[in-house]
Amino acid sequence: MYKFxxxxxxxxxxxxxxxxxxYIRRFAALFSAGVPVEGQMAGVSFCATQQPxxxxxxxxxxxxxxxxxxDAVV
Known part of the structure; x- marks a missing residue:
């Protein structure tokens, strides 16, 4: 978290x-664990994966x- x-x-x-x-936590939770997803909020893009x-x-x-x-776990 602090690394983020x-x-x-x-x-x-x-x-x-x-x-x-x-937003990233809620967005990644919508998809299956282990699948990287890309999203955007207010002009900031990201790639995240929900962990098991x-x-x-x-x-x-x-x-x-x-x-x-x-590359941080939050």
Whole structure:
């Protein structure tokens, strides 16, 4: 979780990161575990996978044209 905030804090304000995190968790939960899904919220794109235990692995987040490899479990 902290890794997620650490990677994105230079590019996004904390409230936006929190909103994005909640959206990613809800979005990934709609799909089968183990299947990477790509989505977008307010101009921020992401790729995430729902894990069998219920957590979500975020592979990358793209802010504007900059893709940030996150690889964090949230």
């Amino acid at each position: 905030f650490d990677y994105l804090s230079p590019d996004l304000p904390t409230p936006t990161i929190r909103d994005l995190l909640g 235990g219920g957590s979500v692995r975020v592979h990358w987040v793209q802010v504007d044209r900059q893709r940030i490899p996150v």
